[in-house]
Amino acid sequence: MSESSTPYRVLARKYRPQNFSELIGQDAMVTTLANAIRRGRLAHAFLLTGVRGVGKTSTARLIAKALNCIGPDGQGGPTIDPCGTCEPCVAIAEGRHIDVVEMDAASHTSIDDVREIIEAVRYASVSARYKIYIIDEVHMLSKSAFNGLLKTLEEPPAHVKFLFATTEVNKVPITVLSRCQRFDLRRITADKLAAHFANVIAAEGVEADPEALALIARAAEGSARDGLSILDQAIAHGSGRVEAQQVRDMLGLSDRGAVRRLFGEMLKGDAAAVLASIRGQYDLGVEPVATLHGLLETCHAITRAKVAGTDDPALSAEEREAYGDWAGKLGFATLHRLWQLLLKGHGEVQTAAMPIEAAEMALLRVVHASQLPDPGELARRLASGDLNLPVAPAPAPPPAAEPQGALMAAPAPAPTLAPAAASVLAPVETPPLAVVPATAPVVAPAPAVMPEPEPEPEPEPAPPSLPATGEAIHALLLPENALLAQLFHDYAAIVRLEGEELLIARHQRLPQNFAGDVANILKRCTGRTWSVGLVDEAGAPSLLARIRAEEDAARNAILESPLVKAALEAFPEAELIDYSAPEKRSLAS
Numbered sequence: 001m002s003e004s005s006t007p008y009r010v011l012a013r014k015y016r017p018q019n020f021s022e023l024i025g026q027d028a029m030v031t032t033l034a035n036a037i038r039r040g041r042l043a044h045a046f047l048l049t050g051v052r053g054v055g056k057t058s059t060a061r062l063i064a065k066a067l068n069c070i071g072p073d074g075q076g077g078p079t080i081d082p083c084g085t086c087e088p089c090v091a092i093a094e095g096r097h098i099d100v101v102e103m104d105a106a107s108h109t110s111i112d113d114v115r116e117i118i119e120a121v122r123y124a125s126v127s128a129r130y131k132i133y134i135i136d137e138v139h140m141l142s143k144s145a146f147n148g149l150l151k152t153l154e155e156p157p158a159h160v161k162f163l164f165a166t167t168e169v170n171k172v173p174i175t176v177l178s179r180c181q182r183f184d185l186r187r188i189t190a191d192k193l194a195a196h197f198a199n200v201i202a203a204e205g206v207e208a209d210p211e212a213l214a215l216i217a218r219a220a221e222g223s224a225r226d227g228l229s230i231l232d233q234a235i236a237h238g239s240g241r242v243e244a245q246q247v248r249d250m251l252g253l254s255d256r257g258a259v260r261r262l263f264g265e266m267l268k269g270d271a272a273a274v275l276a277s278i279r280g281q282y283d284l285g286v287e288p289v290a291t292l293h294g295l296l297e298t299c300h301a302i303t304r305a306k307v308a309g310t311d312d313p314a315l316s317a318e319e320r321e322a323y324g325d326w327a328g329k330l331g332f333a334t335l336h337r338l339w340q341l342l343l344k345g346h347g348e349v350q351t352a353a354m355p356i357e358a359a360e361m362a363l364l365r366v367v368h369a370s371q372l373p374d375p376g377e378l379a380r381r382l383a384s385g386d387l388n389l390p391v392a393p394a395p396a397p398p399p400a401a402e403p404q405g406a407l408m409a410a411p412a413p414a415p416t417l418a419p420a421a422a423s424v425l426a427p428v429e430t431p432p433l434a435v436v437p438a439t440a441p442v443v444a445p446a447p448a449v450m451p452e453p454e455p456e457p458e459p460e461p462a463p464p465s466l467p468a469t470g471e472a473i474h475a476l477l478l479p480e481n482a483l484l485a486q487l488f489h490d491y492a493a494i495v496r497l498e499g500e501e502l503l504i505a506r507h508q509r510l511p512q513n514f515a516g517d518v519a520n521i522l523k524r525c526t527g528r529t530w531s532v533g534l535v536d537e538a539g540a541p542s543l544l545a546r547i548r549a550e551e552d553a554a555r556n557a558i559l560e561s562p563l564v565k566a567a568l569e570a571f572p573e574a575e576l577i578d579y580s581a582p583e584k585r586s587l588a589s
Contacts, residue, residue, distance in 0.1 A: 025188035043181035050185030053223030187222025208242035288359035493539035
């Protein structure tokens with residue numbers, strides 16, 4: 001068995017665009033470059049930014065071709081449509097042109113690498129019209145490397161062009177950005193990717209379902225390289241044909257029909273069916289986060305269908321019909337609430353230690369929320385009085401005391417919320433109590449509406465009582481000013497306390513404004529004006545002095561007890577270091 005002399009090339013390399021007409025999804029950039037080349041207004045530096053796989057490096061090579069193409073006859077100039085057959089075009093496509101230097105900034109980050117470029121730009125190109133430097137992932141250059149490149153980048157020789165490519169443009173210094181002509185390459189839409197994959201499939205001689213190509217386009221997330229890699233894998237996974245179910249199995253995607261059924265079960269509030277559906281998907285190998293992702297896509301598609309219709313070409317006929325039906329039944333408030341609940345559940349499942357359990361709990365939360373009334377509708381029903389709320393039944397009358405009859409009073413009617421209840425508010429006479437048989441039905445007459453009595457004037461609150469002891473004054477001061485209350489507790493010896501007059505023995509620890517502060521707090525707490533002063537007279541012991549006197553008395557009583565005296569006589573060096581004085585124990589024993 002002979003092996004092919006040409007090794008296999010993956011689709012992402014084999015179908016790399018060779019001219020600007022093959023570059024998909026970047027029409028605005030191509031138009032700008034074409035006009036610049038046609039008018040001779042070429043910048044000396046270009047910066048290409050975008051997500052992975054949208055064609056940054058391929059575009060840089062195309063620009064290098066466009067600037068150095070000489071045409072099949074060797075007499076051509078810069079053009080937006082390079083011939084692809086001249087020596088510069090072929091050499092650049094094969095990556096061997098001496099005047100087109102490609103450098104990976106991720107592995108050449110230092111100032112020494114940039115210094116080589118600075119030294120080389122002084123020399124003219126060998127054979128091409130322009131010497132071109134393509135620096136990929138330029139944001140990986142060090143700060144010193146960027147600074148070393150600034151002067152050359154601002155005023156390069158006329159024969160030098162710089163082409164920078166990066167996925168993280170925010171990491172490129174603003175001093176570099178200001179010296180470049182910037183192009184933001186967009187994500188490629190799913191329909192354009194699907195059409196591109198169809199062309200690739202036709203060129204490869206492989207059959208594929210349109211739904212399978214649409215699934216691959218969605219999974220690529222706007223990246224042509226990612227999509228071609230998935231397509232390459234799908235071709236190898238299938239047996240000469242790329243089918244949708246094979247792509248789902250390969251990528252672990254949830255069946256979109258199963259997702260739609262699960263979404264409908266959530267809207268119906270069928271908790272058991274929801275749990276069975278998500279567990280069934282999990283048993284088939286679908287990750288819970290992929291199921292939540294599919295539900296989010298469904299909610300978003302319904303909302304878009306409600307706003308702009310169901311003309312998305314990437315959707316199947318069944319999806320268009322289902323989304324259009326739900327869009328006509330669901331309001332924006334319900335859809336937004338569903339989106340928020342599903343988004344919260346998606347984040348929980350991503351970080352949960354038990355993903356399937358977290359997904360089940362998240363979907364049960366959505367099911368229970370779907371049974372709640374819409375806030376706007378509830379407000380309208382409240383405003384109109386159209387509420388059919390259950391009313392508690394009236395309590396049953398007590399059993400009759402007599403076997404043949406009972407004295408029964410008419411029960412009060414049950415409250416109602418209907419607007420017609422106003423008609424029963426007319427004044428009627430109340431019938432007297434009657435003796436009726438126990439088995440006879442009791443008819444409750446409408447109650448008479450009695451005029452509401454005049455509300456009695458509330459009595460004025462009694463003024464707070466005045467503190468008559470030092471403890472009471474301390475209790476008023478403590479919540480207002482803890483420091484002032486502590487000073488009163490420790491050093492205030494009361495000389496006189498009568499009514500609103502308070503005289504305290506002067507103490508060196510009491511500040512000058514002590515009396516005024518105490519008077520203000522007492523006035524605020526009692527509502528009366530107090531006269532507080534410090535006098536040079538002896539007063540009653542302060543609260544702290546009284547506590548210490550009680551402690552000394554209790555200690556002395558313990559020391560005077562016969563048992564303690566005997567212990568101290570037996571052990572002369574013994575000391576009473578800790579004691580408690582029981583309140584109701586006699587120490588005379």
